[in-house]
Each structure stands twice: as C-alpha cells, then as structure tokens.
Amino acid sequence: MLTDLTLAEARAGLRAGRFSSRELTQAFLDAIAVLNPKLNAFITVTGEAALAQADAADVALARGEQRNLTGIPLAIKDLFCTKGVRTTAGSRILAPFIPPYESTVTANLLRDGAVFLGKANLDEFAMGSSNMASAYGAVTNPWTRRGDNRALVPGGSSGGSAAAVAGRLALGATATDTGGSIRQPASFCGIAGIKPTYGRCSRWGVVAFASSLDQAGPLARTVEDCAIMLGSMAGFDAKDSTSADLPVPDFAAACARGVKGLRIGVPREYRSDGMAPEIEALWTQGLDWLRAEGAEIVDVSLPHTKYGLATYYIVAPAEASSNLARYDGVRFGARSQGRDLIELYEKTRGEGFGDEVKRRVLIGTYVLSAGYYDAYYLRAQKVRALILQDFTEVFQRVDALLTPTTPTAAFAQGERMDDPITMYLNDIFTVPANMSGSPGLSVPAGLDAHGLPLGLQVLGRHFDEETVFAVGAALERAAGFSARPGMLAGV
Amino acid sequence: MSLDPATVRRIARLARIRLDDAQVAQMGAELNSILGWIEQLNEVNVDGVTPMAGGTHNMAQRLRADAVTDGGIAEQVLANAPDREGAFYTVPKVVE
Numbered sequence: 001m002l003t004d005l006t007l008a009e010a011r012a013g014l015r016a017g018r019f020s021s022r023e024l025t026q027a028f029l030d031a032i033a034v035l036n037p038k039l040n041a042f043i044t045v046t047g048e049a050a051l052a053q054a055d056a057a058d059v060a061l062a063r064g065e066q067r068n069l070t071g072i073p074l075a076i077k078d079l080f081c082t083k084g085v086r087t088t089a090g091s092r093i094l095a096p097f098i099p100p101y102e103s104t105v106t107a108n109l110l111r112d113g114a115v116f117l118g119k120a121n122l123d124e125f126a127m128g129s130s131n132m133a134s135a136y137g138a139v140t141n142p143w144t145r146r147g148d149n150r151a152l153v154p155g156g157s158s159g160g161s162a163a164a165v166a167g168r169l170a171l172g173a174t175a176t177d178t179g180g181s182i183r184q185p186a187s188f189c190g191i192a193g194i195k196p197t198y199g200r201c202s203r204w205g206v207v208a209f210a211s212s213l214d215q216a217g218p219l220a221r222t223v224e225d226c227a228i229m230l231g232s233m234a235g236f237d238a239k240d241s242t243s244a245d246l247p248v249p250d251f252a253a254a255c256a257r258g259v260k261g262l263r264i265g266v267p268r269e270y271r272s273d274g275m276a277p278e279i280e281a282l283w284t285q286g287l288d289w290l291r292a293e294g295a296e297i298v299d300v301s302l303p304h305t306k307y308g309l310a311t312y313y314i315v316a317p318a319e320a321s322s323n324l325a326r327y328d329g330v331r332f333g334a335r336s337q338g339r340d341l342i343e344l345y346e347k348t349r350g351e352g353f354g355d356e357v358k359r360r361v362l363i364g365t366y367v368l369s370a371g372y373y374d375a376y377y378l379r380a381q382k383v384r385a386l387i388l389q390d391f392t393e394v395f396q397r398v399d400a401l402l403t404p405t406t407p408t409a410a411f412a413q414g415e416r417m418d419d420p421i422t423m424y425l426n427d428i429f430t431v432p433a434n435m436s437g438s439p440g441l442s443v444p445a446g447l448d449a450h451g452l453p454l455g456l457q458v459l460g461r462h463f464d465e466e467t468v469f470a471v472g473a474a475l476e477r478a479a480g481f482s483a484r485p486g487m488l489a490g491v
Numbered sequence: 492m493s494l495d496p497a498t499v500r501r502i503a504r505l506a507r508i509r510l511d512d513a514q515v516a517q518m519g520a521e522l523n524s525i526l527g528w529i530e531q532l533n534e535v536n537v538d539g540v541t542p543m544a545g546g547t548h549n550m551a552q553r554l555r556a557d558a559v560t561d562g563g564i565a566e567q568v569l570a571n572a573p574d575r576e577g578a579f580y581t582v583p584k585v586v587e
Contacts, residue, residue: 096571097571100564199546199547212544212546213546215546241552241555325507330573332573335573338583340585346509359518359522362518362522363526366522379532379537382535383532383537384543385540385541386537388543419524
C-alpha cells in the first residue's frame with residue numbers, strides 16, 4: 001500500500017524504480033478523494049498540478065537526477081503563499097487571495113523536487129489549538145476513542161496538516177508553530193513534528209501571525225521523515241531579516257546518533273498537580289528509555305515556565321494586531337462596502353475576521369494602546385527575557401530537555417469552547433520554546449486509556465536540532481509506536 | 492483592570508473592527524477574563540531586566556543596502572485588489 005509508506009521508504013522506492021511518482025501521487029489523490037470529505041484536512045486539492053509535478057519528477061528520476069524530495073507528495077499548510085494557488089490562512093478575509101509569489105519554504109521544497117497535493121486546513125491565521133476556528137470548517141482527527149465514535153479535534157493550528165499525515169493523505173506536511181501549532185497537533189494525531197529554532201526557516205511568504213514567534217517546520221509520520229523534510233525547508237534567506245545565516249546540517253544523519261553520554265534535563269515546573277497520571281507515567285517511561293540508551297537524567301528548574309502562557313497572550317496578540325492591520329479591504333483580500341473609508345475598513349474586518357482573531361486583535365490593540373504599553377507589553381517582553389534566561393542557564397548543564405507535549409490527549413469537537421483560556425491551556429508545555437526561540441520536537445510515544453496517542457516533547461539548544469533529532473529518534477525506537485488511527489483510506 | 496463597554500468600543504474602533512452591541516458585551520466579558528488572567532505577570536520581579544524585543548537569539552539585526560532590488564510588477568501587485576481603476580486601488584471618496 002503506497003500511502004502507508006513513510007517518506008523515507010517512499011523515497012527509497014522511487015529511487016529504486018519500484019513505483020513511479022505518478023503512481024504514488026495518484027494513490028494519495030485517491031485517498032484524499034475518499035477520506036477528505038470526512039476529515040476536511042484540505043481546503044484546496046491541486047490534483048492536476050500534482051500529477052504534472054509527479055511526471056516531471058519521474059522524468060528526473062529516470063535521468064538519475066534525484067534531489068532530496070524528488071517525487072514526494074506533500075500537503076502545504078494554507079498559510080504558505082503558493083504562486084497561482086489560492087491561499088486563505090483559514091480566513092474569510094483571504095478567500096479571494098491568489099498569491100503572485102511563492103513562499104521561500106515552499107520554493108525550497110519545489111527546488112528539491114517535492115509534489116504538492118494541496119493546501120491544508122488550519123485555525124484562522126494560525127490562531128487556535130483545535131482547528132475549530134477555520135472559516136473553512138473544522139478538521140476531524142483520524143483517531144477516535146475506543147468504543148466512542150465522536151469526532152475529535154486534530155489540535156491546531158496545523159490541524160489539517162496533522163490530520164492529512166496521520167490519515168495517510170500525504171507523506172508529510174508543512175506547518176507553522178507560534179505557540180505549539182506543530183507540536184500539539186502532532187501529539188494529538190500520533191505523528192512527529194518539529195518547530196526548529198527561530199530563524200532556521202524563512203518566514204518570507206508565510207502569512208504572518210506573531211513575527212517574533214512564528215516558525216515553520218514539518219509534520220511527518222516519523223522523526224527521520226521530519227529531519228528529511230526540514231533539510232529542504234531550512235536555510236538562509238536574505239528576504240527574511242531574522243533568517244539565520246547558518247549552514248543547514250544533515251538532520252537525517254543526526255537521527256542515528258543515539259543518546260549515549262547525553263545529559264537530559266527534566267524540568268520540575270512541568271510536573272503540575274493536575275497532570276493526568278498516564279501522561280506522567282509516559283514521561284517517566286520516556287526518561288527510562290533514554291537512561292537505558294545511555295543518557296544521564298538530570299533534574300532541572302525553569303522557574304518562569306508558569307508565566308509562559310500569560311506572556312504569550314500579550315506578545316502574540318500585540319504582534320498580531322500590528323500584522324493583521326494590512327487586511328484593509330483595499331489592496332487584497334475580501335472587501336465589504338462602506339459609505340466612507342472608516343466604515344469600509346470596519347465592516348471588511350468585522351465581517352472578514354472570525355471571533356478568535358477579533359479577540360486577539362482587540363487584546364493586542366489594548367495592550368499596545370497609550371497608557372497601557374508599559375504595564376502590559378513592556379512587562380511581557382521582560383518576562384520573556386527571563387524565560388529565555390531560564391533556558392540559557394539550563395542548557396549550560398544539559399543537552400536536551402524531555403517533557404510531555406500536551407496536558408491531555410485529543411478532545412472532542414465542541415469541547416473546551418466555553419471560555420478562551422481553557423483552550424489556551426493546551427499550549428502550556430509548548431509555548432515556552434516559542435518565547436525562547438528554542439527548537440522543540442514532539443514524538444508519538446504511547447496511547448492513553450482510550451487508545452488515543454500521546455506525545456513527548458524534546459527541547460534543545462538554539463540551532464542544535466541535531467541533538468533534538470538524536471533524542472527524538474531514540475525515543476521513537478524505544479517506544480515502537482505502531483498504533484494506527486481508525487480512519488484511514490484504503491490501507 | 493476591567494474594560495467597560497465604552498472602552499471595548501474604543502479599542503474596536505482603534506482596531507477598525509465593527510462590533511454590534513451583543514458582540515461588545517460578549518467580547519468585553521472574554522477580554523476581561525483574559526486580562527484578569529494575564530495579571531499574574533505582576534508577580535514577577537522584572538527590575539533591571541532588558542526587554543526581549545524579538546525572536547532572534549544573540550544575533551544583531553541584519554541590515555541590507557538601501558537599494559532597489561525589486562519592482563516594475565504593478566500588475567502583480569494590483570492583481571488581488573478587490574476593486575481598481577487602471578493602475579490604482581479604489582476607496583470611497585475621502586475628500587469632499
């Protein structure tokens with residue numbers, strides 16, 4: 001079954017000529033036709049273009065011209081601008097938007113021969129943890145609780161990307177992570193996902209949410225698949241002033257390094273009183289696995305962890321309120337008519353933005369407004385500096401940190417919608433790495449009592465994704481995670 | 492700190508987002524809940540801490556030469572305009 005292959009296996013099969021990229025791509029398009037009506041993982045499917053890219057890949061492969069991802073079908077989060085292909089950011093306000101340019105990350109993937117199946121669903125402007133906040137409908141997680149067929153959320157904001165990969169509708173997917181939007185959906189959908197170091201992937205052409213936090217990364221079924229994809233996505237880009245001018249290491253090679261002699265920190269602040277016993281047990285199990293592989297486990301402290309989320313909900317909305325000012329109904333996107341310019345702006349934005357986006361833009365506008373800037377925004381930037389300092393000090397003593405990715409497994413659609421803060425608490429373990437800019441990887445490590453996947457998170461030093469991959473791959477080997485979601489097309 | 496409906500309306504006006512009365516009430520309650528939760532940052536001693544202004548770690552902001560590197564693509568720039576006349580965007584009449 002071609003759709004059940006990992007990215008690495010599919011790449012080997014293509015290179016050995018066991019099947020063509022057209023066959024592989026068609027298998028995924030067929031799977032999308034069957035399962036996407038249930039999952040709603042894709043907003044746009046670009047079947048014809050995908051088959052044309054696959055044919056070009058087959059010609060290249062026949063000539064022996066193989067690049068990193070030649071002929072590999074991927075899903076692209078609908079936050080990455082794709083030339084000539086509608087890019088909505090999950091918002092009504094961008095419903096008519098067809099970018100005349102290609103984002104750097106997707107251009108890098110195309111350069112390396114990838115095939116794009118289509119644009120994946122997401123929370124509007126990447127603001128959310130459930131994918132319930134998309135103007136193009138909720139995404140359904142391919143996993144269900146044992147004996148309970150209620151639809152579960154895939155997490156967010158990269159919920160369509162994660163559901164597509166877990167449901168075998170793509171070999172991998174691009175995603176972005178501002179507060180956990182790669183790692184939390186990876187955990188909820190039983191797949192791997194890494195938010196690399198801030199600056200590792202160019203933000204150019206990615207619809208902006210919070211520019212000092214946004215970072216692109218891959219979602220895929222295995223740690224090695226993520227490493228292969230990141231190798232193509234990453235790299236210096238002069239068009240992003242925060243892009244890191246550093247060479248891209250061989251991430252895939254790092255997966256085989258092992259953890260012998262590494263020091264792994266266990267931050268005690270992540271052990272909250274309310275933590276589900278099975279998550280605490282999985283965390284302990286993960287530490288035992290690493291110890292058995294030769295790592296040394298060290299208790300550490302990140303004292304400002306508990307302030308990460310509150311800091312995030314000042315910094316991210318402030319930046320969002322500024323970034324989203326561009327949606328004015330004049331230059332691009334949807335427009336609502338008004339008698340004067342102010343009414344045009346207010347109606348365009350009032351009708352074009354969903355409730356979560358409005359909430360965050362209003363919070364951001366308030367914390368940046370005259371008289372409140374110092375009390376909120378400046379204070380949050382100082383707490384952010386303390387969170388970074390925590391990580392800097394800890395990484396002088398340890399090589400990586402191990403934590404749970406999320407406080408719970410996936411929840412049902414419609415749950416946790418009562419008040420915004422309940423939803424925000426999903427990101428409590430993932431947000432600190434965005435505040436500090438550190439790399440973080442979620443690895444599927446076990447199942448909860450209902451048969452739902454749970455992830456463990458590996459955090460590393462700035463620009464040391466290689467150690468993160470080494471630790472993540474060791475966990476993956478030890479966990480031997482082989483459970484499969486209930487909703488799969490044709491497997 | 493609690494936002495009254497007039498303040499919610501003022502913020503919405505600054506953000507150029509139209510809210511009806513029901514939305515003002517609901518958003519106001521939600522914003523107050525979020526702002527109340529954020530108050531916990533007041534516990535943190537931030538004396539003498541330099542604010543972290545960006546996501547870039549230990550790297551100086553890179554500057555580029557002040558030179559034109561792109562342009563001459565008016566059609567592409569205007570291609571997504573909701574309404575245009577020739578090479579111009581249109582807006583409702585601003586000056587009487």
